[in-house]
Amino acid sequence: MASYEEFRGTGGSLYFLHHQDILTGSERVRIEIRDKASNIVTGVVNLQPNVDYEIDYLQGRVLLSQPLSSTANDNLLVRTGGLSGDEAYLVVRYEYTPGFEKLDQVAVGGQAHYWFNDYVRLGLTADSNEGDSASNLGAADLTLRKSANSWFKLQTGRSTGLLSPSLQSNDGGFGFQGPSDQSFTGAKAGAYRADLSVGLRDFFEGRDGRFTFYKQHLDAGYSSPGQATIKDTEQYGGTFRMPVTSSLSLAAKGDQKIENQGLETRAVELDVAYKLAEKWTVSTGVRNDLRKDNSPVVPLTQIQGERTDAVAQVKFDSSASWSAYGFGQHTVAASGGREGNDRIGVGGSYRLTKRFRIDGEASDGHLGPGGKVGTSFLYSERTSYYLNYSLENEQTDNGLLLHGSQGNLVSGVKTRLSDTSSVYVEERYQNGGSLSGLTHTTGVNLTTKEHWNFGGSAEFGKLRDSQTGAETDRKAAGIRMGYGVSKMQFSSAIEYRRDNAEQLDLAHTETTTWLFRNNFKLQLTPDWRLIGKLDHSVSDSSLGEFYAGGYTETVVGYAYRPVRNDRLNALVKYTYFYNVPTTGQVGLQNTAAEFLQKSHIAALDVNYDLTANWSLGSKYAYRMGQESLDRVNPSFFDNPAQLAVLRVDWRFLKEWDGLAEVRTLNLPDINQRRRGALAAIYRHISKNLKAGVGYNFTDFSDDLTDLKYNHKGVFVNLIGTM
Numbered sequence: 001m002a003s004y005e006e007f008r009g010t011g012g013s014l015y016f017l018h019h020q021d022i023l024t025g026s027e028r029v030r031i032e033i034r035d036k037a038s039n040i041v042t043g044v045v046n047l048q049p050n051v052d053y054e055i056d057y058l059q060g061r062v063l064l065s066q067p068l069s070s071t072a073n074d075n076l077l078v079r080t081g082g083l084s085g086d087e088a089y090l091v092v093r094y095e096y097t098p099g100f101e102k103l104d105q106v107a108v109g110g111q112a113h114y115w116f117n118d119y120v121r122l123g124l125t126a127d128s129n130e131g132d133s134a135s136n137l138g139a140a141d142l143t144l145r146k147s148a149n150s151w152f153k154l155q156t157g158r159s160t161g162l163l164s165p166s167l168q169s170n171d172g173g174f175g176f177q178g179p180s181d182q183s184f185t186g187a188k189a190g191a192y193r194a195d196l197s198v199g200l201r202d203f204f205e206g207r208d209g210r211f212t213f214y215k216q217h218l219d220a221g222y223s224s225p226g227q228a229t230i231k232d233t234e235q236y237g238g239t240f241r242m243p244v245t246s247s248l249s250l251a252a253k254g255d256q257k258i259e260n261q262g263l264e265t266r267a268v269e270l271d272v273a274y275k276l277a278e279k280w281t282v283s284t285g286v287r288n289d290l291r292k293d294n295s296p297v298v299p300l301t302q303i304q305g306e307r308t309d310a311v312a313q314v315k316f317d318s319s320a321s322w323s324a325y326g327f328g329q330h331t332v333a334a335s336g337g338r339e340g341n342d343r344i345g346v347g348g349s350y351r352l353t354k355r356f357r358i359d360g361e362a363s364d365g366h367l368g369p370g371g372k373v374g375t376s377f378l379y380s381e382r383t384s385y386y387l388n389y390s391l392e393n394e395q396t397d398n399g400l401l402l403h404g405s406q407g408n409l410v411s412g413v414k415t416r417l418s419d420t421s422s423v424y425v426e427e428r429y430q431n432g433g434s435l436s437g438l439t440h441t442t443g444v445n446l447t448t449k450e451h452w453n454f455g456g457s458a459e460f461g462k463l464r465d466s467q468t469g470a471e472t473d474r475k476a477a478g479i480r481m482g483y484g485v486s487k488m489q490f491s492s493a494i495e496y497r498r499d500n501a502e503q504l505d506l507a508h509t510e511t512t513t514w515l516f517r518n519n520f521k522l523q524l525t526p527d528w529r530l531i532g533k534l535d536h537s538v539s540d541s542s543l544g545e546f547y548a549g550g551y552t553e554t555v556v557g558y559a560y561r562p563v564r565n566d567r568l569n570a571l572v573k574y575t576y577f578y579n580v581p582t583t584g585q586v587g588l589q590n591t592a593a594e595f596l597q598k599s600h601i602a603a604l605d606v607n608y609d610l611t612a613n614w615s616l617g618s619k620y621a622y623r624m625g626q627e628s629l630d631r632v633n634p635s636f637f638d639n640p641a642q643l644a645v646l647r648v649d650w651r652f653l654k655e656w657d658g659l660a661e662v663r664t665l666n667l668p669d670i671n672q673r674r675r676g677a678l679a680a681i682y683r684h685i686s687k688n689l690k691a692g693v694g695y696n697f698t699d700f701s702d703d704l705t706d707l708k709y710n711h712k713g714v715f716v717n718l719i720g721t722m
Contacts, residue, residue: 002094006167028093059579110127211238305334519532545632600623601623603704619702620645663676
């Protein structure tokens with residue numbers, strides 16, 4: 001079964017998925033930047049496994065290589081609150097095992113695009129799901145392009161039923177919200193969207209600037225991946241940016257969204273910037289926004305009325321090591337009970353060294369204090385940097401009406417943190433159908449004498465739900481460090497978050513979360529190395545222990561990998577594992593994942609090359625495990641296990657490998673012994689990469705932290721070495 005989940009950035013790196021027992025390799029993970037007024041996606045960064053994130057398929061966890069902020073820079077002057085800016089989301093799409101029964105369901109889909117020439121492209125999308133909850137999607141799109149800045153795109157689609165459930169979490173996976181499946185049962189609905197972008201230079205010689213416009217209509221019951229519309233919705237808006245002279249520039253943006261018997265919003269802003277001198281710039285802007293809820297039942301947290309704010313800002317750029325700015329804004333008019341939005345603040349950046357820069361902003365006003373701080377890293381000799389421009393028509397994997405044609409300017413750097421992960425600093429400039437914006441992400445940032453790495457981030461302020469108006473008072477911070485020489489690498493990070501979230505009944509819930517991350521590798525001799533990991537997360541909720549969640553994972557390994565004669569390789573590994581699922585997670589049969597798991601696992605893995613083509617391997621592992629079915633008053637019962645594996649590898653025809661395993665799993669607590677075999681064949685794609693397919697005749701895994709017995713069947717595997 002497929003699941004589509006959206007997580008608002010928490011200022012941290014740990015996110016709990018709604019489901020457990022994820023199908024290995026099925027996930028697609030991305031970061032989306034969404035316009036704060038229209039909620040339309042304006043920027044996308046696709047993440048790579050083991051580089052940008054780690055995932056625990058069994059327990060349902062995603063651990064990013066760096067924290068994801070709640071907001072991103074929107075390139076607008078008027079602040080709408082303490083944490084102002086476009087919204088950052090982590091979007092995860094994956095397949096999961098729904099239960100013990102076989103599914104009577106078939107899913108078929110595809111997408112195709114064809115460029116007739118350099119200026120015309122046609123696309124078709126189809127998706128069909130047959131079974132207990134049938135759904136279908138058919139869509140088409142047409143693109144007419146003059147240049148990267150001037151184009152027109154038209155999309156249309158029609159759906160039946162709910163294509164895929166869409167869930168959203170604002171607290172990292174402790175709770176989820178989403179539309180009811182019953183709202184889409186038998187629903188037939190259509191949708192269309194038109195996007196226009198005009199680059200002034202393409203039509204007027206010597207004139208820079210850009211105009212964009214979009215219009216979108218969604219019928220009630222329309223569904224596509226990441227899109228589930230309950231009410232008829234009409235949206236339109238656009239942007240305009242133009243340098244009038246070498247010193248004066250204009251920027252304007254407007255969005256309107258109208259739901260039938262629902263929320264109506266409008267936001268319009270005009271900004272003017274003037275460069276007084278080489279280092280001084282003054283800016284001013286005005287913003288008018290309207291919120292009106294015509295729902296039969298209006299949430300108690302809903303904010304309604306109209307407000308107009310004006311702002312003035314002065315910025316000084318030394319063109320050397322620092323820049324600073326100050327701003328003040330005032331609510332000119334407000335009606336309908338809207339709060340005033342007076343605010344004053346300062347911000348800037350300071351380059352401490354050639355490679356380390358800190359950026360921040362702090363402000364206070366009627367809507368509460370707010371602040372943000374982060375760090376940036378400039379490239380060094382051992383760091384790669386990249387720059388590229390691309391024009392693409394952003395969509396979901398096979399969806400419709402989520403993105404318009406967009407140009408992406410990506411510049412950044414990547415640097416190694418450990419054997420299995422890296423972090424990066426990236427700036428992504430997006431010109432989309434509704435917004436031009438600059439977003440920042442930062443990782444481990446400061447390199448001192450090419451050995452030490454330091455980084456940090458923090459944010460505090462109030463976030464407001466764009467649909468219900470409910471507020472979350474957030475305080476989040478994190479620090480990161482790393483040290484590396486030829487024989488030793490070490491990295492450590494600490495993250496803290498406290499949310500005071502307003503509920504729809506005006507009650508408040510407070511949640512505190514800590515995350516500790518540690519990795520190390522020590523090369524004792526050319527043949528022997530020591531590796532280890534310690535991750536620990538704990539949370540507290542004002543609702544009680546039942547609503548907490550967290551985990552502990554400790555790994556220590558001792559490896560023998562001889563350099564001169566590598567016929568014999570061995571690894572001894574100890575793992576401690578303790579998991580407390582969040583109340584937002586579900587297990588088999590979509591029931592609450594309440595049981596606790598605690599395990600000590602010791603394993604020995606040995607491989608020996610008999611000849612150039614034949615290898616013999618063996619593995620023995622023992623689990624001293626315990627489980628509890630009660631998370632509030634845990635009472636653990638023993639769940640030990642022993643695993644023995646004998647393996648034979650055969651290399652043939654230069655580019656092909658074959659393997660066969662016999663396995664035995666002994667479960668003394670229930671007097672049960674399971675046996676079986678596994679076989680696979682691989683083809684070498686390159687020197688360090690091979691792909692294969694195999695069949696597992698047993699129903700258990702060789703990972704003793706996995707307590708499920710659903711592993712029998714065909715598998716596809718991709719193996720890379722460094």
